[in-house]
Amino acid sequence: MGARIDHLVTSGTFSLDGGTWEVDNNVWIIGDDSECIVIDAPHDAGAIVEEINGRQVRAILLTHGHDDHIRAVGDLFDAVRAPIHLHPDDRMLWDAVYPDTAPGASITDGDTFSVAGVTLQAIHTPGHSPGSVCFYLPDAGTLFSGDTLFRGGPGATGRSYSDFPTIIESIRTRLLTLPADTVVRTGHGDSTSIAEEAPHLEEWIARGH
DSSP states (O other): OOOEEEEEEEEEEEEETTEEEEEEEEEEEEEOSSEEEEEOOOSOHHHHHHHHTTOEEEEEEOSOOOHHHHTTHHHHHHHHOOOEEEOGGGHHHHHHHOTTOOOSEEOOTTOEEEETTEEEEEEEOOSSSTTOEEEEEGGGTEEEEETTEETTEEOOOOSTTOOHHHHHHHIIIIITTSOTTOEEEESSSOOEEHHHHGGGHHHHHHHTO
């Protein structure tokens, strides 16, 4: 059996800059019946472990360091003992949640992660946060975009460490250059595609957020 993509939604809160919001987060698990890679660890480690269902976890890949995406990664690590990968530019966000520990491994643009006969490629896409990373899975024609690109536009940039011109540049130069039929599996909400989002770039710039 080849690689498949499992999808889990967990619910909890996101806190930054003194505010807290209720959020639903997507968890993506890529693998087969024996091994997998987990993208993001929000809210509920137990639900993620249940979805893993005894498979060997090759890596836990974090799209960025906001607390809603990493809050459960400590407990998830304790359960599956897989290396935690985070881009070093988001270390200050990690430290706000886990001041006494470090992620097990850093992510660099272009890094690859193999599982179940397929390979994910890291694409550094700063803007939502300095260390935001998307993961491209060409074998499945899909991109795991974290909070960089959603159905309807770029991720939020109104909080600390985020920057709107930077996220637009990341999307324009790193994501909209992918094949048009690439499915975009996001950190929150519904999936979209490069073809659906690309025509709206100038609207987003005009909107300015």
